[in-house]
Structures are given as C-alpha cells and as structure tokens.
Amino acid sequence: MKHFLSIDDVTDLNQLISSGIAAKRNPFGDSELGKNKTIGLLFFNSSLRTRISTQKAAQNLGLNVITMNVGQDGWGLEMEEGVIMNGDKAEHVKEAAAVIGSYCDIIGIRSFAGLQDREKDYSEIIFQQFKKYAQVPIVNLESATRHPLQSLADCITIEEFKLKQRPKVVLTWLPHFKALPQAVANSFCEWMNPMDVELVITHPEGYDLAPQFVGKGQVIYDQDKALEGADFVYGKNWSSYSNYGQVLTSDPSWMITEAKMALTDNGKFMHCLPVRRNMKVADEVLDGPRSLVIEQAANREWSAQAALREVLLGMQH
Amino acid sequence: MKHFLSIDDVTDLNQLISSGIAAKRNPFGDSELGKNKTIGLLFFNSSLRTRISTQKAAQNLGLNVITMNVGQDGWGLEMEEGVIMNGDKAEHVKEAAAVIGSYCDIIGIRSFAGLQDREKDYSEIIFQQFKKYAQVPIVNLESATRHPLQSLADCITIEEFKLKQRPKVVLTWLPHFKALPQAVANSFCEWMNPMDVELVITHPEGYDLAPQFVGKGQVIYDQDKALEGADFVYGKNWSSYSNYGQVLTSDPSWMITEAKMALTDNGKFMHCLPVRRNMKVADEVLDGPRSLVIEQAANREWSAQAALREVLLGMQH
Amino acid sequence: MKHFLSIDDVTDLNQLISSGIAAKRNPFGDSELGKNKTIGLLFFNSSLRTRISTQKAAQNLGLNVITMNVGQDGWGLEMEEGVIMNGDKAEHVKEAAAVIGSYCDIIGIRSFAGLQDREKDYSEIIFQQFKKYAQVPIVNLESATRHPLQSLADCITIEEFKLKQRPKVVLTWLPHFKALPQAVANSFCEWMNPMDVELVITHPEGYDLAPQFVGKGQVIYDQDKALEGADFVYGKNWSSYSNYGQVLTSDPSWMITEAKMALTDNGKFMHCLPVRRNMKVADEVLDGPRSLVIEQAANREWSAQAALREVLLGMQH
Known part of the structure; x- marks a missing residue:
C-alpha cells in the first residue's frame, strides 16, 4: 500500500512530474482507474485550492469523493493513546480512522500545525x-x-518554465503579522533537494527551517544577495522554528517588489497562495509577467491527479 | 463565452423559457452536454433552494459539482484593488477567481447585498x-x-399558469421586521419587462426600486387598488433603496390575506421563498389553491437547467 | 411509497439483513437501481459514520447525493403549524419539505432529541x-x-458473529457526564424484539426506557447479573426517560472492563460509536479481540445500502 505523505513516498520524482504533465494534456485518460472507488477528504482546517483541485483530480480519475469538515460536520477527535476521554473530544482517532477507512478506499487529510508545541x-x-x-x-x-x-x-511548474538545465531557485521568507506554519517551506525544500536545481534559502536570522528539510539548500541571510541571478523566486512566510511559532519580525523590507525581482536573472515569481498583496508581495510583481502564481495553482490539479494515480496504481498490487 | 448574470445575458427569453419546460418534461435529455465538465458553486451566503436545485440541474446535465461555503470552508476574499492586505481577508479575488476558474469550467456565485453601502x-x-x-x-x-x-x-411559472395572453402581474411589497435586499424584486421587474404582461408594482412610499429595474412597470402606492384584477400576485419584502437598507415601515396591513386575494381576478399567489407565514402572507393563502409557491420553487430546477444548458452551449463556440 | 423510519417500515427483517450481507459481498450489484435519482441528506446535527456510510451506500446504488447541513448552509426551520413567524426561523417546514421533495427522490434526515421536552x-x-x-x-x-x-x-453484525441459534444479547447503560438521547437504545430494543435473541436490558434505576421500545426485553438493574452468560454486550449511554433528559448518575462502576466481560459467555462487545474510551468502555475491551465496534460501524454502509435498496424498490410500484 502506497501513501502520499512526503517525498519519501515517491519512487521516481521525474516520472511523477511527467505523470502530472501528462494528466494536464489528457485529463480523462485514466478515468476508469478510480471507478467504484471512493476518496474521503477530511478537513481539520480551511482550504480553497486543495479542496477544489483535489476533488477535481479525483473526479478526473473516476473516483467518488466524500468531503467532510471534521470539526464542523462531526466532532473533535482524541489523538492521544490511553487517556480518559472525559473532555471535549467525543471520539478517538482509533475508531474514527478505522471506520472511515472501512468506507473509503483512500483518505486525504488536512491538518495544520497548532504552533504551540513543536x-x-x-x-x-x-x-x-x-x-x-x-x-x-x-x-x-x-x-x-x-x-x-x-x-x-x-x-511541475519549475519543470515547465525553466530555461536552464539547472536553474537557481531561491526560497525567500516574506513578512507577515501572523504566525504561519513552516509546512510549505519545509516541503518545498524537501522536494527541491532531489531536483536538478541550485537551492538557496533566505530569511531573517532566527527563521532557520528544521535542518532535516534544508538538505542541500544554502542559507543566506541577506535577501538581496540571495536573489542575485535567481531563475525562480519562491516566496513564503513562516514563523520561527527555533523560537517555535513566534513572529520575530515582520520587517517590510523583505516584501518582494519589482526592485527585488530586478536583482534576479529575469526570474519568475512563485507563491503557493493565498498571498497578502502589498504586505508579502507587491501588486506590480503579482500582476506582472514574472508571476507564475496562477499557473502554479492550476498545476495543483495535475499534482493531485499524479499523486492519486500513483496511490490507485499502488492499490492494484 | 456566455455568462448568466442578468436578463442582458439572455438572447431569446421565449426560447429560454421553452428550454426550461422541455427540461422538466425530459430531465436527462442533455445528460451528455456537461460530461467531463465541472461547475463550482461558491456560497458567500446561506442557501437552500438555490443550493439544491442548481446541484440537481447540473447533475441532470452530466456536470460534476463542487460546492463550497466560501467564508466557512475557506477564508475571506479581498475585492478592492491596490490595498495593503494586512486585515482579515487572507486572499485577493484576483487570485481566487483565476485559480477557481482554472479548476472549474463554470462558476456559480451567491453573494448578497451588505445593505450598508448602496x-x-x-x-x-x-x-x-x-x-x-x-x-x-x-x-x-x-x-x-x-x-x-x-x-x-x-x-416559467407564469407561462405555465397564465389563462390570458397578457396577464396582469402585481409585484407587492410585504411587511418584514428585518432589512432584506432588493435583488429578487429588481430581478423580477427586469425579467417581466420583456414578457407580454401588464406589470404593476405596489409598495409603501419610500420603497421605490431603482428606476433601471422598474422599466415599464407601473407603480401604485395603494395595494388594494394595485391588486384589482391581478392574475398573479408576486409577494416580496425589500428594504428601501432611497434610504438605503432601511426598514421604513413594517405595516401589517400589507400582509397578503384571502381578503386581499379576493380583490384579484381569481389571481394566483407567488413568492420566491423562504416566506415567513402570517407575517408576510397568511396561512390561508399559502395553504390554499391560489398558492403557486411550491410549483414556482420546483421550477428552480428547470430554470437552472435551462440557464446552465445555455452556458454549456455557449462554451462550444 | 416506502419510508425507512423505524422497524414498522420493515416487511421482512431476515430478508433485509440478507440484503445487507449480499451488498457487502457485491457492493455494485445494484448500481443501476438509483440511476438518475437523487437522495438529499439533511443534517440538523453532526455526523461522521452516518454521513459517510450513507453517501457511500447511495453511490454504490448509483444515486446522486446532495448533502446539506441545514442550520449552517441554510437557516432554521419552523415546525409548528399556525404560528406567526416573526422570530429566528426563516422558513416553515411546509415549504422546505415540499420544495426539497420536488428536487430529491429520497430525503434522509438527521435530527436529534433536544432533551428538554419529552x-x-x-x-x-x-x-x-x-x-x-x-x-x-x-x-x-x-x-x-x-x-x-x-x-x-x-x-447484521449479530447475525454474522452469533455462535448460537438464540444468543443472549445484553444492552447495558454506560456512564457519561453529558445528557445523551435514548434513540440508539430505543431503536436497538425495537429491532432486537423480532430477532431470535434473548434480550436483557441493564441500567441503574431511573434509566428505564420507554415501555413501547422495551417489548420482550427483560430489565435487570444489577449489571453483573445481567451480563452473566451474554453472547453480545451492547453498550450505550442514555439520559433518563422518566426524569426526561436528566443525568441521574454517572457511576463509573458501570464502565465495561475486561472484568465485566469475563462474566459473559466469551461475549462480544458492541457500541454504535463514537465512544469515550476509559469512561464508558476500557481500552482493554475496545482494543481486544472481543470488540466488534469496527465491524459494526463498517456494516453501516451495508445497512444503509439495504435500506435504500428497499426504498428504491418501493418507488418502482
């Protein structure tokens, strides 16, 4: 059985990227693969892109989809073993997971960091x-x-838009007044590591990501220096890992502007969205020709389709 | 590309009405038309009839449906251009619309008036x-x-139930203690204008609708006089347009009763629902043979099917 | 027309059980039965198992499914006849039911006891x-x-796991600090009555169920005595029927433990879930080989499929 939880579940990244690009060209080519199978999508947190793109990808593959906002449609789940359940959690994950697993052939889950307890x-x-x-x-x-x-x-997006065999990809921290998880940044580094790219990570001191995700990434605390010659600038805010969940600064000079992008080698701008305009990134960048954010979001459908296809193929063995 | 936002998007109203009636007789006659296409339904506000009837109509046409309660499942969207997004709106409509448009072939949206800023x-x-x-x-x-x-x-309902070539249709304001939008009343006038009907609009002074919607409609402030000889009485509450969003009166004498209906020419009663019984309309009317409210609501499935069919046909060009 | 509201709607219980077991063996054998039909699922209360298993069963039968959280996606419904609707309920059930019934071929409803007014x-x-x-x-x-x-x-679960022609089935009250409805316990008794089982019901005094549900069930207030020789122990908490909706005790000695189960004849433990571990039932029971709770929950898909199949067959007449 094949999960899709991290890069560790990927056997061949190039093949998976190709599968996503193939799905984009021919969305319904595998529409029999999921027939008579059901994916349950459990949301412990809000979602827009993930909710819609994953449903869409699942339907392209012929899967039935059952979506559930766990806390809202159901009730809180207890995760810890051995506790006396006399609080506000009405059901233990042991039962919930086993039961949902008996109804659904695949389970998708969204659950964010609480940012209280690293x-x-x-x-x-x-x-x-x-x-x-x-x-x-x-x-x-x-x-x-x-x-x-x-x-x-x-x-997939970098593969589609790269103009060099080995592009320079810069992950840059962006200012935000709220504490956000490290998930997207962690994951981006983890997936860039096996790619044929030069990975640079830039952020204020105190915002270093967990070392297991950084891998071959080179950390440069000077954003301007980091951006030099970049082919792709990947913006994201995250809260501190070392001072866990803290906002140490929201220094506006870290916002990505056209002046910042001018330091790159005609670089493209990427962001996972949602993005707060003129706080994290200036309108001029997002509305200009350098921005790939829409193309990148559109590729969520194809990444989901490639991932679900792998999972479905893994179920046939 | 064909939108369905107002009467201005309708090329031939008679043909559209006929298409709705045809769908009612043969719901699955166009079930291949929407194949491998997806409609996303975005609700910024509550819905019952619209939510269910539009899903149903879409499924009749073979469309996949993805429904989303925007604020609840996702987050608030910024609509204004050029702002610094440091408030409670996490995403700009520029991104949200473009991204949802990349996943969905059609987007349905419900978003009510705030009634603060006309x-x-x-x-x-x-x-x-x-x-x-x-x-x-x-x-x-x-x-x-x-x-x-x-x-x-x-x-469609008037077409089905009219007994004269040119029926008298009276839109009457009904009392309500809450401030409600003008949308249904505006829209009803806008669609009655091209119909072969005598349109009369009655409401207390101060409740005049925006003139661009009234068109050929004749405004009579005396409800009893307006109801004389009516073939259809269309009840609805709305708040003031001139004193925007205000409740100027909730005069109970405007409630539709059997005595009021007796002034008509054996008239039928219509209301878009939901309706507050015995405040806007008396039980005796809603439970009697004059009421068309259920038939009218049932026709929501066929109006949605006719509209979506038009939109789908418009996508083939 | 055939509803599925209680045991009274069941013509042949053995046949219905067999139909559920047949669906489990061949889930898609009747996938044409629901074609071009739609079930609307209306939730006035939270749900996990029921929500997912009923959707799944409906899809197995080829039905389209439209799910709605009534209060959340729509608005409150007035249930009483003849009232002046000037409060917080925006729509009367007369309209809501008739309208939803015009869109949906079958309506499923979840609505719990308020426990204020018996x-x-x-x-x-x-x-x-x-x-x-x-x-x-x-x-x-x-x-x-x-x-x-x-x-x-x-x-279905008892039929699958029974080792005797006529097993002893003990419904036991479990401790809980919150007031819960009697629905599951009532219904269990109502359905055990026509089964070939010895039904024993045990609970503290003051927790007697309504007599019309108890039927042939023998009430024993001493839990240990009741459990003697049991083949199936069915645990559930409920609040008092006589002191309606009251929690009269939450005596922890009523929790089901391995020591309690040792009194049975190698009995199996059942519970409808969700269950609060170590308050109602000890981990050792739920995690041990006696527990049937997951199998039982998995059978919700097949009971829903059998019930919906009956309803669909009843529509063909």
Whole structure:
C-alpha cells in the first residue's frame, strides 16, 4: 500500500512530474482507474485550492469523493493513546480512522500545525494515527510540517518554465503579522533537494527551517544577495522554528517588489497562495509577467491527479 | 463565452423559457452536454433552494459539482484593488477567481447585498471581479441586486399558469421586521419587462426600486387598488433603496390575506421563498389553491437547467 | 411509497439483513437501481459514520447525493403549524419539505432529541412534517427516538458473529457526564424484539426506557447479573426517560472492563460509536479481540445500502 505523505513516498520524482504533465494534456485518460472507488477528504482546517483541485483530480480519475469538515460536520477527535476521554473530544482517532477507512478506499487529510508545541506538531500525530488505524492509503492535503501536493505542483511548474538545465531557485521568507506554519517551506525544500536545481534559502536570522528539510539548500541571510541571478523566486512566510511559532519580525523590507525581482536573472515569481498583496508581495510583481502564481495553482490539479494515480496504481498490487 | 448574470445575458427569453419546460418534461435529455465538465458553486451566503436545485440541474446535465461555503470552508476574499492586505481577508479575488476558474469550467456565485453601502452593493464588485479574472462563465446564484435563476423560474411559472395572453402581474411589497435586499424584486421587474404582461408594482412610499429595474412597470402606492384584477400576485419584502437598507415601515396591513386575494381576478399567489407565514402572507393563502409557491420553487430546477444548458452551449463556440 | 423510519417500515427483517450481507459481498450489484435519482441528506446535527456510510451506500446504488447541513448552509426551520413567524426561523417546514421533495427522490434526515421536552421529542415532529409535506420517501438518519440504520447494522453484525441459534444479547447503560438521547437504545430494543435473541436490558434505576421500545426485553438493574452468560454486550449511554433528559448518575462502576466481560459467555462487545474510551468502555475491551465496534460501524454502509435498496424498490410500484 502506497501513501502520499512526503517525498519519501515517491519512487521516481521525474516520472511523477511527467505523470502530472501528462494528466494536464489528457485529463480523462485514466478515468476508469478510480471507478467504484471512493476518496474521503477530511478537513481539520480551511482550504480553497486543495479542496477544489483535489476533488477535481479525483473526479478526473473516476473516483467518488466524500468531503467532510471534521470539526464542523462531526466532532473533535482524541489523538492521544490511553487517556480518559472525559473532555471535549467525543471520539478517538482509533475508531474514527478505522471506520472511515472501512468506507473509503483512500483518505486525504488536512491538518495544520497548532504552533504551540513543536514536538507535537513535528510528530504529525494525526497522520501517524490514521496511517496506523485506517488501513487504507493516506494522502497529505497539508500537514503540520509538509504540503507535498503543493510541492509537486511547484516541481511541475519549475519543470515547465525553466530555461536552464539547472536553474537557481531561491526560497525567500516574506513578512507577515501572523504566525504561519513552516509546512510549505519545509516541503518545498524537501522536494527541491532531489531536483536538478541550485537551492538557496533566505530569511531573517532566527527563521532557520528544521535542518532535516534544508538538505542541500544554502542559507543566506541577506535577501538581496540571495536573489542575485535567481531563475525562480519562491516566496513564503513562516514563523520561527527555533523560537517555535513566534513572529520575530515582520520587517517590510523583505516584501518582494519589482526592485527585488530586478536583482534576479529575469526570474519568475512563485507563491503557493493565498498571498497578502502589498504586505508579502507587491501588486506590480503579482500582476506582472514574472508571476507564475496562477499557473502554479492550476498545476495543483495535475499534482493531485499524479499523486492519486500513483496511490490507485499502488492499490492494484 | 456566455455568462448568466442578468436578463442582458439572455438572447431569446421565449426560447429560454421553452428550454426550461422541455427540461422538466425530459430531465436527462442533455445528460451528455456537461460530461467531463465541472461547475463550482461558491456560497458567500446561506442557501437552500438555490443550493439544491442548481446541484440537481447540473447533475441532470452530466456536470460534476463542487460546492463550497466560501467564508466557512475557506477564508475571506479581498475585492478592492491596490490595498495593503494586512486585515482579515487572507486572499485577493484576483487570485481566487483565476485559480477557481482554472479548476472549474463554470462558476456559480451567491453573494448578497451588505445593505450598508448602496454604491458598493449596486456595483456588484464580486461578480465583476470574478467575470474579469476567472475567465470562465459566471452564473449568478443571487447577487446584491439580482436573482436571475429565480426570475427565470418565475417566468416559467407564469407561462405555465397564465389563462390570458397578457396577464396582469402585481409585484407587492410585504411587511418584514428585518432589512432584506432588493435583488429578487429588481430581478423580477427586469425579467417581466420583456414578457407580454401588464406589470404593476405596489409598495409603501419610500420603497421605490431603482428606476433601471422598474422599466415599464407601473407603480401604485395603494395595494388594494394595485391588486384589482391581478392574475398573479408576486409577494416580496425589500428594504428601501432611497434610504438605503432601511426598514421604513413594517405595516401589517400589507400582509397578503384571502381578503386581499379576493380583490384579484381569481389571481394566483407567488413568492420566491423562504416566506415567513402570517407575517408576510397568511396561512390561508399559502395553504390554499391560489398558492403557486411550491410549483414556482420546483421550477428552480428547470430554470437552472435551462440557464446552465445555455452556458454549456455557449462554451462550444 | 416506502419510508425507512423505524422497524414498522420493515416487511421482512431476515430478508433485509440478507440484503445487507449480499451488498457487502457485491457492493455494485445494484448500481443501476438509483440511476438518475437523487437522495438529499439533511443534517440538523453532526455526523461522521452516518454521513459517510450513507453517501457511500447511495453511490454504490448509483444515486446522486446532495448533502446539506441545514442550520449552517441554510437557516432554521419552523415546525409548528399556525404560528406567526416573526422570530429566528426563516422558513416553515411546509415549504422546505415540499420544495426539497420536488428536487430529491429520497430525503434522509438527521435530527436529534433536544432533551428538554419529552412529548415534543417523542412526537418526532420533523419527521412527521417531512413525511406529510415532502411526498417522497423519508429515511431516518437518527431521529429524536430512533436510529434504524444503526439498528439494522447491529442486526447484521449479530447475525454474522452469533455462535448460537438464540444468543443472549445484553444492552447495558454506560456512564457519561453529558445528557445523551435514548434513540440508539430505543431503536436497538425495537429491532432486537423480532430477532431470535434473548434480550436483557441493564441500567441503574431511573434509566428505564420507554415501555413501547422495551417489548420482550427483560430489565435487570444489577449489571453483573445481567451480563452473566451474554453472547453480545451492547453498550450505550442514555439520559433518563422518566426524569426526561436528566443525568441521574454517572457511576463509573458501570464502565465495561475486561472484568465485566469475563462474566459473559466469551461475549462480544458492541457500541454504535463514537465512544469515550476509559469512561464508558476500557481500552482493554475496545482494543481486544472481543470488540466488534469496527465491524459494526463498517456494516453501516451495508445497512444503509439495504435500506435504500428497499426504498428504491418501493418507488418502482
């Protein structure tokens, strides 16, 4: 059985990227693959792109889709083992996962970091528990530490738009007044590592990502220096990993503007969206020809389709 | 590309009404038309009839349907251009519309009037922005100023139940303690204008609708006089347009009763629903043989099917 | 027209159980039966198993499914006749039921007991009103007093796991700090009555169920005595019927543990879920080989499929 939780579940990244591009060209070529199978999409958090693109990809593959806002349509789930359940959680994940796994052939889950307890967030307990008890493939629709469907869409987008064999890809931190998870940034690094790119990561001091995600990425604290010669600028805000969940600065000089983009080698701008305009990125960049954010988001459908196709193929063995 | 936002998007109203009646007789006659296409239904406000009837109509046409409660499943969207997004809106409509438009072949949107700022409401900014950025046909599931799927269902109902070539149709204001939008009343007038009917509009002074919607409609402030000889009485509450969003009166003598209906020429009663019984309309009318409210609501499925059929046919060119 | 509201709607229970077991073996054998038909699922309360399993069963039968969280996606419904609707309920069930019935071929409804007014709860007014006004078959997804899809799943599970022709089945009350409805317990008794089982019901004094549900069930207030020789132990908490909706005790000695299960004849443990671990039932029971709770929940798909199949067959006459 094949899960899709992180880059570790990918056997051949090039093949997976090609599969996404193939799906884009011929969306209904595998429409029999999911026939008489059902994917359950469980949202513990809000979603727009992931919700719609994953449903769309599933339907392209002939899957039935059942979507559920867990807390809202149902009730809170207890994740810890051995507790006396006399609080506000009405059901244990042991039962919920096993039961949903008996109805659904695949389960997609979105559950963000709480940003209070690093060890807990980074243990990915919800995903571990569903993996253990559901007995069906689990697909990560963004977890506390990763967002692999986004990262695969990012890989597809870079593959489509790169003009050099080995482009320079710069992940840059952007200012934000709220504390956001590290998931997208972590995951982007994790997926860029096996790609044939020069990966540079730039952020204010104190915002270093967990080392296991950085890998071959070179950290440069000077944003201007980091942007020099970039082919792709990937913007994202995240809160501190070392001072876990803290906003250490929201220095507006880190906002991406045309002046910043002028430092690149005619670089393209990427962002996973949603993006707060004129706080993280200037209108002039997002509305200009350098921006790939719409193309990148559109590729979410094809990354989801490639990932679900892998999962479905893995179920035939 | 063909949108369905107002009567202005209708080329031939008689043909559209006939198409709705044809769908009612043979719901699955066009079930291949929407094959491998997806409609996204975005609800910024609550819905019952529109939500269910539009899904049903879409499924009759073979469309896949993805439904989303925007604020609840996702997050608030910024509609204004050029702002610094440091408030509670996490995403700009520029991105949201473009991205949803990349996943969905048609987008249906419900977004009511806020009733605070007339110019803003009447600018229909959400619909204008989606039209501009989504690049796919937009269907109005009730906007700040219009409810065309309701109006088309009203046209179908009048066509089915009229006993004269040119019936007298009276739109009457009904009392309500809350401030409600003008959308249904506006839209009803706009669609009655090209119909072969005598249109009379009655309401207390201060409740005049925007002149661009009234058209050939004759305004009579005396409800009893207006109802004389009516073939159809169309009840609806709305708040003031001139004193925008205000409740100027909730005079109970405007409630439709059997005594009021006795002034008509054996008239039928219509209302878009939901209706507050015994405040806007008496039980005796709604439960009696004059009421068409259920037939009218049932026709929402066929008006949606006719509208979506037009949109789908428009996509083939 | 055939509703599915209680055991009274079942013509042949053995045949219905067999139909559920047949669906489990061949889920898609009747996938043409629901073609071009739509089931609307209306949730006035939260749901996990019922929501997913009923959707799944409906899709297995080829039905289209439209799901709606009534209060959340729409608005409150007035159930009483003749009232002046000037409060917080925007629509009367007369209209809502008739309209939804015009769009949907079958309507499933979940609406829990309010536990404030016994007469009102036990009148099942929502279901009576929908039955009266919707003019399509109504399926009970858990009402104030019954949960027949659960009970049918329970019958299927007992049929599958029984080792004796006439097993002893003990329904035992479990401790809980919150007031819960009697629906599952009522319904379980109602469905065990026509089964070839010895039915024993055990609970603290003051927790007697309504006599019309108890039927042939023997009430024993001493839990240990009741459990002696049991083949199936069915745990559930409910609030008092006589002191309506009250929590009279949450005596922890009523929790089901391995020591309690040791009193049985190698009995199996059942519970409708969700279950609060270590408050109602000990981990050792739920995680041990005696527990049937996952198998039982999995059978919800097949009980729903058997019930919907009956309803669909009833529509062909």
